[in-house]
Amino acid sequence: MxxxxxxxxxxxxxxxxxxxxxxxxxxxxxxxxxxxxxxxxxxxxxxxxxxxxxxxxxxxxxxxxxxxxxxxxxxxxxxxxxxxxxxxxxxxxxxxxxxxxxxxxxxxxxxxxxxxxxxxxxxxxxxxxxxxxxxxxxxxxxxxxxxxxxxxxxxxxxxxxxxxxAHIARDPLDPAFSFDLFYQRLRKRKTGLKRALLDQGLVSGIGNIYADEALWRARLHFARPTDTLRRNEAQRVLDSAREVMLDALAAGGTSFDSLYVNVNGASGYFDRSLNAYGRQGEPCRRCAAAGISSTIRRDQFMNRSSHTCPVCQPRPRNGRW
Missing domain, CATH: 3.20.190.10 (MutM-like, N-terminal)
Structure with missing residues (x-):
């Protein structure tokens, strides 16, 4: 999609x-x-x-x-x-x-x-x-x-x-998006962080690819319980989602399929800049830059997949999927 x-x-x-x-x-x-x-x-x-x-x-x-x-x-x-x-x-x-x-x-x-x-x-x-x-x-x-x-x-x-x-929430690129409202609702969800990010009634527009990329940038695991998130952590993941989508927008989108083109028929190329999604088994770029050996892992998630680094995105002990 x-x-x-x-x-x-x-x-x-x-x-x-x-x-x-x-x-x-x-x-x-x-x-x-x-x-x-x-x-x-x-x-x-x-x-x-x-x-x-x-x-x-x-x-x-x-x-x-x-x-x-x-x-x-x-x-x-x-x-x-x-x-x-x-x-x-x-x-x-x-x-x-x-x-x-x-x-x-x-x-x-x-x-x-x-x-x-x-x-x-x-x-x-x-x-x-x-x-x-x-x-x-x-x-x-x-x-x-x-x-x-x-x-x-x-x-x-x-x-x-x-x-x-009318039923969906505002998205992170919307100037009228309210972080305070987002954080209040997030804390009440009592679910895993990625599941919450994919909930269009909480925040719209974040799909599987950009959820993985935002969580990687924010150094947070997809199973982190939402009711344990501190305000600065929630702000970090929202800022990361906004940044990764703006980067993708500048590149024309993420094109894994020649069908995804703009109105002039040109495809985007942000997929070349992905750090987590689709990189299972490859080195984590952040860890490699710090001289740490780590590879991106892939987990089954909601009939899809989640991609994380086990070193810089450690799984929480009380995680929720």
Whole structure:
């Protein structure tokens, strides 16, 4: 699955290309890719045709485009009516949102095409391509955020969030993220630290790869009980998660699969900089730099894997998985 940096790379790319443009036509080439839109293809197309994309918003791994009526952007956005619906994009295992010129041949696994109003120097189409068909597009309602803050990371933040994303917490890259609230909830979890980091109701956007990398940077074991974490330790792991995701974002994401690409079709390369994830049996770089012999180990965890250094991330005696 793509993780937060991959989705943020896509968001930033889409903002440059689609914000303020009107959807002039919609082609649904495979109805399976809009199966989450319960009212079907006709309603899906009817909601999109003639609507203008006002922004591109992300919270955690959720991505949506608020839609306003009509082709013309208001002269004074502050007095404009707030959007009440959005186009939600679920990338799933292999979903891609690609900007293409109209003369570029259709991709083999093209599922949905949005034709956009012309703008000099910009591609005319936004295409949803999905080889494995686990992702999809659908129109959803926008609802007020429970804390009155922005729905997510956006160019013009509004206190609205896509209904399907309303249940998840803010992510570490969100300017409105509250460490105090995170720490209060973390201490009450009474579970293992990594399990808590993967809980989207506590903090969103941290997947398996970045949890392992953040814990390695913070020198904390994945089984550390959350109710024993001191405030400075919780701050350290959150800072580490933020740092590792920003590093990945600068590299364009973590690409283990050629399917994970940005809107221009380019892959990220942060996987070359991973210190823990996928390095089982290899030397721990931190320990090696200190002249200590240690190798990264891999443990089964929640039907997945956890990667740690047994020397600089010692397992707690009272650990919880």
């Amino acid at each position: 793509p993780e937060l940096p991959e989705v943020e790379v896509v968001r930033r790319g889409l903002v440059n290309w689609v914000r303020g443009r009107t959807i002039s036509a919609v082609d649904v080439l495979d109805p399976r890719s809009i199966r989450r839109h319960a009212l079907g293809a006709g309603d899906f197309i009817g909601n999109l045709q003639g609507a203008t994309v006002s922004d591109v918003v992300r919270r955690g791994k959720f991505l949506w485009m608020p839609l306003t009526d009509g082709p013309a952007a208001p002269e004074n956005p502050e007095t404009a009516a707030l959007p009440d619906v959005a186009l939600m994009a679920h990338l799933g295992m292999s979903g891609q949102l690609l900007m293409q010129d109209q003369d570029v041949p259709d991709e083999k696994h093209l599922k949905v095409r949005l034709r956009l109003s012309p703008r000099d120097g910009m591609p005319a189409q936004l295409r949803f391509v999905d080889q494995r068909i686990f992702g999809g597009l659908f129109v959803t309602a926008l609802v007020p955020t429970d804390d009155g803050g922005p729905g997510g990371l956006a160019e013009s933040p509004l206190p609205l969030i896509a209904a399907e994303a």
